[in-house]
Amino acid sequence: MAEVRTAHTADLDAGTLRAARSLLDAVFDDMTEHDWEHALGGVHAMVWEGTELVGHASVIQRRLVHGGRALRAGYVEGVGVRADRQGRGYGGAMMAELERVIRAAYQVGALAATEEGAQFYAARGWWPWRGRCAALTPTGVVRTPDADDCVFVLPVAVPLDRSGELVCDWRDGDVW
Template identity: 70%
Template sequence: MTDSNGAPAVHLVHTADLDAATRAAARSLLTEVFEGDFGEDDWEHSLGGVHALVREGPELVGHAALVQRRLLHGGRALRTGYVEGVGVRADRRRRGYGAAMMAELERVVRGAYDLGALGSSDEGLAFYASRGWRRWLGPTSVLTPAGAVRTEEDDGCVFVLPVAAGLDPRGELVCDWREGDVW
């Protein structure tokens, strides 16, 4: 489906308003898109915020989510719109669905958060950079129950979309704790 301008139609819906069938379709789509490398923790990370959905007829072909997190930088806790669970069915890629979903989530980030952030797979690096997301150049860490712990394996994979926050992209960026992949 497309909107009146010919762009893919994206529907935003909060997790609380997802019906059971759409929730199951989104979970199944992401398992397919990530070729089985999308577990329960990954799905949990995608819940509790806004979902951007693209359908072709009754079929869900694209999903992305935006959830609130707190990132620490320069002595401040930044209200962050964190992007999760971005995927387009393989046979529907290169049609602008991913860009349309991200445009909607970026609009929400700019209107509601200090910062946008995401952890990218290797396949997504060029896509996010082309949209104006900036690769974080400094060290990354996670604030665990035992204190801050470096996440060196995530250095270079974290992207930010600055909104109102003055950032030093070479400084440390610390995410809040969660089970599974922290970034």
């Protein structure tokens, strides 16, 4: 029987963090140290089958700028389910927990979806961003055209003009 558990990064022991990193390394061929770092510092939703971790997702806080406002965003990272456990609703169960956190604690939810994941998020009510994407870098605002087709938002507490510009805060590695 599977169980979804949530916990903040600070409450996870080293073994659980190693298991989560190993799972994501197996799910994503191109998982980097930066990608792992991006998944830390927030709330993790994890699917356990007994003592075995088979799914992971997390939501961390970021700042997004839209319409002249800095928004407190719950940004989803590291969503993955072990290949032999996919199709059992585990991804949806983890996202339901993260969406609950986003709706209770943030002004907006956001994530960057893979081509494979885009339909999954859209079916859950996440909106594809239609406007330009950019990042607030150490040298100023820089367009991130590669993100224009992969960013999704979950509206929560502020009106969003999806045809407008969306700017994310700076971080090492992939900014979106």
